[in-house]
Amino acid sequence: MTADSRRLQPRKRPRQVRAELTRQRILIAAAHVFAEHGYAAGTTNRIAEQARISIGSLYQYYPNKDAILSELLFRHLDAAATEGPGLEEASLEGIIRNLVRAAIENHRDDPQLLRVLIEQAPRSPELLEKIDQYERSRAAYIRELLGNHPDVRVEDTETATRLVVSTIELVVHKVVAAPDPIDIGRFEEELVAMLTRYLTW
Incomplete structure (x- = not known):
């Protein structure tokens, strides 16, 4: 250490x-x-x-x-890791909605605190490792989804996996943690529609 x-x-x-x-x-x-x-x-x-x-x-x-501050960020990541949906969801749109909604719920409790955690928290090797494990776990889920769901039409599933994971995490953080309020319901609908259309186009 x-x-x-x-x-x-x-x-x-x-x-x-x-x-x-x-x-x-x-x-x-x-x-x-x-x-x-x-x-x-x-x-x-x-x-x-x-x-x-x-x-x-x-x-x-x-x-x-x-x-x-580091422990608060660990707790945030632990909460996010326990909110992942299962592959049993029949509808692709339903799966994407569960992913988006889980990310929103994990971000909206205290957006001001979240901004401090994400943008200002110190990065120890242990914390970076935990972030990497979380991202790998989420990517593995999305990769399996894209490879097995009959409604998915994208050919390059590896690139699509990175796009979906990054889009949900970064866009939700940016929008929910922004100082100006947004209609969360409308935001969820638009983000779900955008990702679903991309995957089925």
Whole structure:
């Protein structure tokens, strides 16, 4: 483990219920602080104050704000990984809709926080590895879909896989995390239509 990686590691993993609750309070407070103040102004002092604990108590769990932000991003990726749809969906449009909707739901809870996580969170080797695993898993699902679904007409399924995965992840993040609001229902319909037409054209 590199020195930079160690900076992003929690100091300890709670084994008692009380300690786990304190850790959760820190993470909830940090999410609020980062969303409201951004990365630069999201100090550990502000996080401790929001969590209503002493700064010393916070440092018992996390060595710095980068470690807290990194853990929040890990949690975001874990949530995304558990929301993938299954291949049993009969309609290609239904499958694409499930993919798009899962991405939207995972992004819309707190778009301001998400912007900080994606654009400003430090990148440790462990975090980069987790992101890579998530992207590989999602790509494998799409690749299997394109290779087996009877409605798919694209010939180059490898390129199509990359286009679908990247389009859903990047467009949903860009639109949902943007400061100006959008009609989420209309956005979902248009993105589903765009991808479905591309795959069946």
